[in-house]
Amino acid sequence: MPRYLLRRFVGMIVVIFLVLTIAFVIVRLAPGDPAALMLGPDATPQDVTELRERLGLDRPIFVQYVAFVAGAVQGNLGESLFFNAPVTAVLAARAEPTIFLALFSLLFALVIATPIGIYAAYRRGSTLDQTSITSAMLAASVPSFLTGLIFQRYLATELGWFPVSGYGGPDAGFFERMRHLVLPSIVLGIVNSALILRFTRASMLDILGEDYVRTARAKGMTERRVVLRHALKNAGIPIITVVGLTFALLVSGAVVTERVFNLPGLGNLVVNAVLRRDYPVIQGTLIVVAALYVLVNLATDLLYLAVDKRVKV
Amino acid sequence: MALSSTAPEPRFLESLFARRSVLIALVVFVGIAGLSFLAPLVAPLDPDAMSVRARLTPPGADYLLGADAFGRDVFSRLLFAGRVSLTIGLGVAILSSVFGIAIGLLAGFFRRLDAPLSRLVDAMMAFPDILLALSLVAIFGGTMINVILALSIVYAPRIARIVRASTLVIRELPYVEAARALGTRTPTIMLTHVLRNIVSPILVQATFIFAYAMLAEAGLSFLGVGVDPETPTWGTMVNEGRQYIDQAIFLILIPGFAISISVLSLQLVGDGLRDALDPKLAKET
Numbered sequence: 001m002p003r004y005l006l007r008r009f010v011g012m013i014v015v016i017f018l019v020l021t022i023a024f025v026i027v028r029l030a031p032g033d034p035a036a037l038m039l040g041p042d043a044t045p046q047d048v049t050e051l052r053e054r055l056g057l058d059r060p061i062f063v064q065y066v067a068f069v070a071g072a073v074q075g076n077l078g079e080s081l082f083f084n085a086p087v088t089a090v091l092a093a094r095a096e097p098t099i100f101l102a103l104f105s106l107l108f109a110l111v112i113a114t115p116i117g118i119y120a121a122y123r124r125g126s127t128l129d130q131t132s133i134t135s136a137m138l139a140a141s142v143p144s145f146l147t148g149l150i151f152q153r154y155l156a157t158e159l160g161w162f163p164v165s166g167y168g169g170p171d172a173g174f175f176e177r178m179r180h181l182v183l184p185s186i187v188l189g190i191v192n193s194a195l196i197l198r199f200t201r202a203s204m205l206d207i208l209g210e211d212y213v214r215t216a217r218a219k220g221m222t223e224r225r226v227v228l229r230h231a232l233k234n235a236g237i238p239i240i241t242v243v244g245l246t247f248a249l250l251v252s253g254a255v256v257t258e259r260v261f262n263l264p265g266l267g268n269l270v271v272n273a274v275l276r277r278d279y280p281v282i283q284g285t286l287i288v289v290a291a292l293y294v295l296v297n298l299a300t301d302l303l304y305l306a307v308d309k310r311v312k313v
Numbered sequence: 314m315a316l317s318s319t320a321p322e323p324r325f326l327e328s329l330f331a332r333r334s335v336l337i338a339l340v341v342f343v344g345i346a347g348l349s350f351l352a353p354l355v356a357p358l359d360p361d362a363m364s365v366r367a368r369l370t371p372p373g374a375d376y377l378l379g380a381d382a383f384g385r386d387v388f389s390r391l392l393f394a395g396r397v398s399l400t401i402g403l404g405v406a407i408l409s410s411v412f413g414i415a416i417g418l419l420a421g422f423f424r425r426l427d428a429p430l431s432r433l434v435d436a437m438m439a440f441p442d443i444l445l446a447l448s449l450v451a452i453f454g455g456t457m458i459n460v461i462l463a464l465s466i467v468y469a470p471r472i473a474r475i476v477r478a479s480t481l482v483i484r485e486l487p488y489v490e491a492a493r494a495l496g497t498r499t500p501t502i503m504l505t506h507v508l509r510n511i512v513s514p515i516l517v518q519a520t521f522i523f524a525y526a527m528l529a530e531a532g533l534s535f536l537g538v539g540v541d542p543e544t545p546t547w548g549t550m551v552n553e554g555r556q557y558i559d560q561a562i563f564l565i566l567i568p569g570f571a572i573s574i575s576v577l578s579l580q581l582v583g584d585g586l587r588d589a590l591d592p593k594l595a596k597e598t
Contacts, residue, residue, distance in 0.1 A: 011432070018436035030452040141577035143528055145535045145551065146569035153558050252443040256532050270444065274451040274538050282448050290439035 005302075012298050017069070019290040023283045024068050028061070038081055038277045051081075077284035082276050087284035090269070097167055097265035101181050101188060101257065102250045106243065108189030109196050114239060117200025121208060122227050132197060139194035144253050148187045148260035156183060165262040184261045188253045192246050199245070203238030207231045236307050244300035251289055328589040335585030338578035345575055349395030356389035360545065369561045379563050381553065387567055394545035395571060398527055401461055401546070402579075405526035406519045408465035413472020414515065418503050420473065421480025431477065434470040442467045442529055447538045457540050464529055468522045475518055479511040513590035520583035524576045531572050547572045 030037055035051040052058050055078075056067060071078065077087040113136075120129040156164040162183040168176040207213065208231055216226045255267035262268070266285060273281035330336040348355055363383040370380040378388040420430035437445075442464075449463035483489060484507065492502050533539035534548025542549055547568040554564030 011435075014432050015435045015439065018432055019439055022436055022440075026448060026452060137580055138573075138577060141524070141528075141580060142573045143531050143535070143548075143551075143569065143576075145532065146565065146573065149551075149555065149558060149565055149569075150562075153562060157559070248438075248441040251441040252532075255441075255443050255447075256535065259536055271447070271536050271538065274447055277451070279452075282451060286440060286444065286448055289441060289444060290436070293439040293441070 004305075008298065008301065012294055015294050016291055019294070020069050020072050020287060021065075023286045023290075024065055026286075027279050027283055033057075034279065038279055040277065054079075072287060077287060078280035080273075080278055080281045082273070082278045082281070087280050090281060091266065091284055091288055094264060094266050094269045097177070097181065097258065097263045098254055098267060100178065101184055101254055101263065101265065104181055104185035105188035105192055105253075106246065106250060108185055109193035109246070110239070110243075112189070113193035113196035114200050117197045118204050118227075118232070120197070121201045121204035122223070124205065129201075133201070136194040136197045139190050143256075144187055144191045145256045145260050147190060148184070148257055151183055151187055152260065165260075167264050180261075180263070184257050184263060187260070188250065188257045191253050192249055195246055195249060196242050199242045200238060203241075204231060207234050237304060240300050240303045240307065244297045247293055247296045251293075325589055329585050331589075332585060334581055338581035338585070342575060342578040342582065345395065345571070345578075346399055349392050349399055352389075352392035352396050356386075356392050358386040358389045360385060360389040360393045362386070369557060369564075371561070372563060378567050379561070381550075381564055382557055382561075387550075387564065390545050390550065391547070391568060391571055394547050394550055394568065395575075397457065397540065397544055397546045398530060398548070398572070399575070401457060401464070401530045401540075402523045402527040402575075404461040405464040405468060405530075406523040408461060409468040409522055409526075410472050410515055410519045412465060412469035414476050414508065416469065416473040417476025418480055418507065421477040422484060422499070422503055422507070427477075430473075434473050434477075437466075437470045440467075442525070443532050443536075446529055447533055447536065450533060450538055455539060455541050457544065460530060460533065460540055464526045467529070468526065471522065472515060472518055475514050476511060479514060480507050483507050483510055513586075517583055517587040517590060520579060520586055524579035524583065527572065527576055527579070 027034060033048065033052070035055060035057055036043065036048050039047055039051060056064055059067075068078075075088060077091075079085065080087050080090045083090050116132050120126075120132045123129055152164060156162045163180045166180060168180050172180075208227075213226055213230055216230050217223070221229075251267075254265065255271065257263075258265045258267035259271060266289075270282060270285045272278075273285070352360075357377065363385055364380070368380065369382060370376050372379040372387075376386050376388070378386075378391060381387055381390070416430055416434065420427045420434075445467050446460075446463045449466060450459055453459040453463065480503075489502060489506050492506055497506075530539060530546065531548035531551070534546045535552045537552060539548060540546055542553075550568035551565045551572075554561070554568070557564055
């Protein structure tokens with residue numbers, strides 16, 4: 001066990017190091033001088049020289065790389081060119097809507113999709129099974145911005161059931177802010193429930209084909225009891241897996257959903273950073289999100305160990 | 314693992330279309346693609362011709378699918394935009410397969426390259442698709458080629474993982490050993506003995522990547538960071554229509570449905586292909 005943990009931990013460090021390297025390389029691959037690119041066509045040569053010095057672009061590339069990695073490890077992701085503030089502070093200020101949006105939509109998706117997925121597997125081939133599979137595929141095919149715009153137009157603007165957009169203004173209390181996340185979370189949750197439903201159903205079908213389930217059936221146990229007593233107990237693992245898997249989907253979806261509902265989160269921040277050529281912010285978001293992804297997946301692997309005694313270490 | 318590529322052709326088609334939905338999906342997709350690629354011949358009007366009087370005309374006799382805020386014919390624009398959206402999807406499916414096959418074969422065949430390449434693939438997969446794609450497009454510029462390149466970099470790791478895993482298994486099989494004993498050179502073994510036997514899973518994955526890439530491209534265009542706004546794609550059409558959502562919701566519904574139906578039919582075809590090419594996986598759908 002300790003050896004497995006150690007190996008897993010070292011693997012994670014290597015991947016995070018590579019993530020930093022990729023984030024560094026992406027910006028350096030830009031054709032032309034990054035400083036000139038960030039400042040746009042109206043910049044004077046003097047501005048460009050100044051920014052080059054500020055960003056350390058005048059130093060040899062290897063020195064820049066070492067400084068970048070050393071800084072990132074200490075939690076320094078550079079300075080935003082637009083906000084004139086540390087990237088970490090800019091990101092922290094925008095994290096709340098994104099974190100709650102991701103949590104609520106994951107919760108929504110789990111509550112909707114897990115029971116349906118289990119039931120669909122239990123009643124394999126039934127109308128309900130067919131319908132749920134078809135709707136899952138449909139949900140995975142409709143772009144989330146389309147669902148978002150349609151829901152916004154009819155459920156918020158027309159019926160007034162939800163706030164249309166925004167995060168409740170600068171003085172909004174916690175409850176008011178969360179109220180603004182309900183509709184966006186449903187929109188993002190629908191996309192994610194598609195993946196969770198298919199995954200839960202497939203895992204449940206696997207479990208129902210296991211030897212111990214066959215034994216239980218052979219003993220004359222009713223199908224209902226087989227599912228409730230034996231299969232459900234083992235459904236925890238696939239659910240943990242799917243939470244790890246949906247993380248990337250949640251973040252990608254959050255970028256688009258925040259844009260539709262004009263939420264001041266990380267997704268909106270990164271799109272604006274792209275439009276403003278604020279490279280340090282783009283780089284910082286990439287690093288933070290990728291590092292989170294790696295951590296979430298480590299956490300799900302560790303949870304496996306705790307839940308499933310069969311996982312060999 | 315799909316090692317049985319010896320099944321005769323008719324059986325393959327029979328099992329591919331065993332489910333009616335796969336056949337319908339294929340027909341729908343071929344229809345959409347055909348109309349889009351024949352856009353210059355099929356489109357009733359010039360997609361860029363503006364007409365002040367036709368502003369926001371709802372779908373009807375004059376304008377089959379209505380006219381946008383500049384009075385341009387939505388149906389004609391939809392066809393021309395479809396050409397761009399589908400080309401991007403197809404381009405990404407092909408290019409990401411090429412990248413992924415190269416990485417996967419190298420990692421699976423050469424033990425020394427396996428660890429570094431696999432960790433690189435892990436690191437690439439840690440970036441969510443839209444986020445990585447929009448960073449790449451931001452830096453390289455929003456042209457169609459750059460969007461295809463960016464999304465291919467994003468999706469190549471998925472192919473690489475499948476190719477590596479299959480290569481690791483096939484590398485140890487007796488016929489590969491036999492080929493080696495006969496003095497066949499490594500590149501030849503990789504291409505003729507290994508690659509030929511993993512075409513099926515690659516084809517299935519590439520079909521799904523085609524679908525994901527179309528969704529991602531639409532997302533990028535919707536965010537205003539995809540191909541330049543002058544080039545109509547289904548995503549930019551939704552983005553443009555957004556301002557008029559209260560007066561003319563058809564402006565976002567029509568291109569939105571075009572994306573959804575194309576992606577849905579591609580996913581259905583992908584599922585069908587998977588079941589037909591690899592019966593062992595069939596139970597998962």
